[in-house]
Amino acid sequence: MTGPSSSAGGARVNVPILIMSLMISLFLWAVVYTQTTETKQATVTVRHLVKKGLDESKYVLTSDLSIPLQVRVVASADRLNELELLSDQLEGTVNLTSASPDKDGKYMAPVSLWPPKLRDVAVQQIPRIPVTIEPVVSRTVPVEVKPVGKLPEGAGEIETPVLPVQKTVRIFGPKSEIARVEGAQATLPLGNLDPMQTSPYVSDILVYGKGHLDHVRVDPPSTDIQPVFTSSAVQMPFAVTASIIGTPAKGFGIAGNVVTPQNVSVTGGVSALSRARRLVTDPIDVTGKKADYELTIPIQRPPGIRSISPSSVRVRVNIRPMAKTGER
Template identity: 25%
Template sequence: MKRNLMNKFTLKILSLAVAILLWLLVVNIEDPVRSETYWEVPVTIVNESYLTSDLRIPLLVEGSDTVTVRIQAESSVLREIDRDSITAEADMTQIISMDTTPYMVPVRVICPGVSDENITVMPANIPIETDDLTTQAMTISASVGNTRPESGYEVGKLTVNPEKVTISGPEDLISKLDRVVADVDVSSMDQSGSISAPLHIYDKNGDELTDTQMSYLNLQGAENNTVSVDVDLWRVKTDINIQVESSGTPEDGYQVSDITTVPNTLSVAGTEEALKELEDNGNTITIPASEVDVSGKNADFEQTVDIEDLLPDDIMLARDISSSVIVSVTILPYDSKEYVIPSTKIDRSKQPENMTAVIMDDSVTVRVRGSDEDLENLKEDDIKLSIDTSKYTKEGEQEVPVNVTLPEGYELVDEVTVRVNLTPSAERQSEE
């Protein structure tokens, strides 16, 4: 009985397979005619010159710029068709009536391998608006976007050829144009040269024009909406020193002890001639005295300087280098000297119970007053430093005064503090 059921089931499967095979053979041999519908096929305008002779330009109406196309053809033909292979055209020479607003224009659909009588388009006619045709000349800027040349080089100059373009199009659209940009791809460039760059047009809102809007424009002098851009690459040079000059005089009894910058070196790029001249000047860029005025100062101060404005001709900052340089000026009383002492030399023996004090600063600055001769003889090891955190009970970072002990004959100019982080000791953590 089981064998009989298995035989019947096997026969059914075999019959189904044979039926499918026969159906495929029939379909491929007979190639039956059937219909296929394609939605939202975009319409393009042709023979625009029919109106432009009257200084008018035709425009598609948004929401009515696509059609639905039904094609009747053999299955083998339909298999080769998709929406992109269908062309829908609104021919301006076929305007139904010049007395309507907007104009109604019939749509003709073309599909390779399919005759006109086998194509149905819905709607058969679409509205076309018009606008005054106007012309405007605009300069072209160039941008490399996020592309970068080979390591060790920067884009020094970009020269667009031609420098401007004359744009013709509908008056309403032309009035909204803001800028024309040549998009230059300098990826992996390691020598200067010319590049063909596509043009992108932006409106006054900063938005790039759509493909439909671009189709209404004619860019004279830019073949295929592209221009040639000469890319001048500059070589990068690192470790350029920063020198600072100052003007004015501090308050009576005070002097400029030191001037430092953050950063203290820069990376720049420039032409070979400019880099050679920079090398002849000791690879140093000078912040002039007019930028740093110490007049009447009796305490340290900082000032931010935009170094980019001070660079020599044909020199620029390398990429990702900030143009802001922080100038720190140290002002000390006469007969005084500054010592920078590592924090490891601070005595931390007086700590709170069940707490550990960790100094956060790498060093502290100690300013000492004395005679020139005494200061010349005073060594770093002669200055004794300590902190007392035994009375601190609060966890976290604290600003702790530093006890400074100086040899006889010397005087501390400023109080000294250090950042200390207090944490529970291992014994206290085990108790908790």
């Protein structure tokens, strides 16, 4: 006859009590596990929002997406702690694919959160943010040039008004901003102008008007500007080269020359200065010379040049004995 217990090697085991102990252990484990995985509600901050799905050839989002978004979520305590550490990496996508703004352009856009950083996290409610979407409109505006600063000393004058090559541009943007555009402007820094430069200057075109015009686009975005210098005198520095003719005495040669001053100031029209590649002295004849030859000599004035200051320079021609053949 068997009872509620059995023996093994003389030891008695109470089976019902053993089963009861196992059940109690399982219950206690379940309680502890439930407590360690208890979910909590919290608010996380999404600081990075990007737009998606908007046809920017037809519409413009004029709302500021840099404002942080507060989102209510449910997750374990450990997971929420992780989210707190990753708060700077959370991103939200503002979905505008099916946007249907009202007559004022207002729309409550849904925001989807970046899944890799939000695994095992339940969002209590799909967040939405108010945005403003406006249709893109365009119109043509004239371009004016705004000279800034002063011309370099001696550069003369330029004809005014300065006209851009691109006299009009097309502007695109939301209707509310396009209506406030008063014109377009290209800036010409006068201090950078060089009367000798033949290539045009390139300047960005910016719109101006009332209030902020952050979403207005200009096409083309820049223009060439070719300022026209008047016939007023322009003053520029030029180097002077000594014009040496003749041959020194037999057994002597020219070992170089020194011009003082090396540069002089030249005044004349812009076209004349551009043609004057260099300045030279009157011819210096060293025929038969056996020693250094020094003199003050005038500078030749090219056509169109009004004045040269100083008008003459001091030139020293170095004459040296030539080495004899076979001499070391």
